[in-house]
Amino acid sequence: MAKANSRVKKWELLGRKELFSAPPWIKLFADTVRVPGGRVIDDFYRVELPDYVMICPRDKKGRLLFVRQYKHALGNVTLLFPTGFVERGESPAKAAKRELLEETGYKAKTWKHVGSFMIDGTRGCGKAHFYFAENLKKATEPLVDDMEISESVFLTVSEIMKAIEAKEISLFSAVSLFGLATNPLIGKIIKANGKK
Numbered sequence: 159m160a161k162a163n164s165r166v167k168k169w170e171l172l173g174r175k176e177l178f179s180a181p182p183w184i185k186l187f188a189d190t191v192r193v194p195g196g197r198v199i200d201d202f203y204r205v206e207l208p209d210y211v212m213i214c215p216r217d218k219k220g221r222l223l224f225v226r227q228y229k230h231a232l233g234n235v236t237l238l239f240p241t242g243f244v245e246r247g248e249s250p251a252k253a254a255k256r257e258l259l260e261e262t263g264y265k266a267k268t269w270k271h272v273g274s275f276m277i278d279g280t281r282g283c284g285k286a287h288f289y290f291a292e293n294l295k296k297a298t299e300p301l302v303d304d305m306e307i308s309e310s311v312f313l314t315v316s317e318i319m320k321a322i323e324a325k326e327i328s329l330f331s332a333v334s335l336f337g338l339a340t341n342p343l344i345g346k347i348i349k350a351n352g353k354k
């Protein structure tokens with residue numbers, strides 16, 4: 159929260175030039191900004207990516223459901239929670255339910271919004287909407303897509319810790335959501351917010 163007497167002030171946006179666009183995946187901008195000291199920066203680069211959802215599904219045994227997929231930016235196969243972009247006109251909650259079903263074939267009876275977080279406060283790069291999903295029920299087979307072939311894997315907390323250490327879980331967002339999912343203090347906050 160900004161305070162009136164704080165030395166930290168917002169920058170002034172003087173202009174924005176679109177440098178590259180490949181809808182709906184990415185846009186690159188060069189912003190012209192004036193920083194609080196008065197200096198003007200003509201080429202402050204920003205990246206716009208679509209918002210996405212990531213779901214931490216938990217079964218009745220307390221195991222968390224991951225998917226094993228190849229991720230080209232990593233150049234490797236990794237474990238991650240079910241994840242996908244929020245489509246135009248779709249709410250993050252609806253996207254989360256759709257992605258869980260598409261990627262794993264599971265539906266969940268209980269949903270809790272953990273929070274929405276900007277990926278990179280300097281460059282932008284989209285917003286992540288994190289969800290917990292419980293009371294899982296197998297509804298169908300996962301959708302098959304040649305760009306997103308995956309396997310569903312249930313893991314215990316100790317197995318997840320070993321997978322992180324072995325770099326089998328290598329995405330920051332997956333590790334972050336796992337930390338939120340297993341942090342008792344965060345769990346109390348989410349539970350309290352759910353009662354409002």
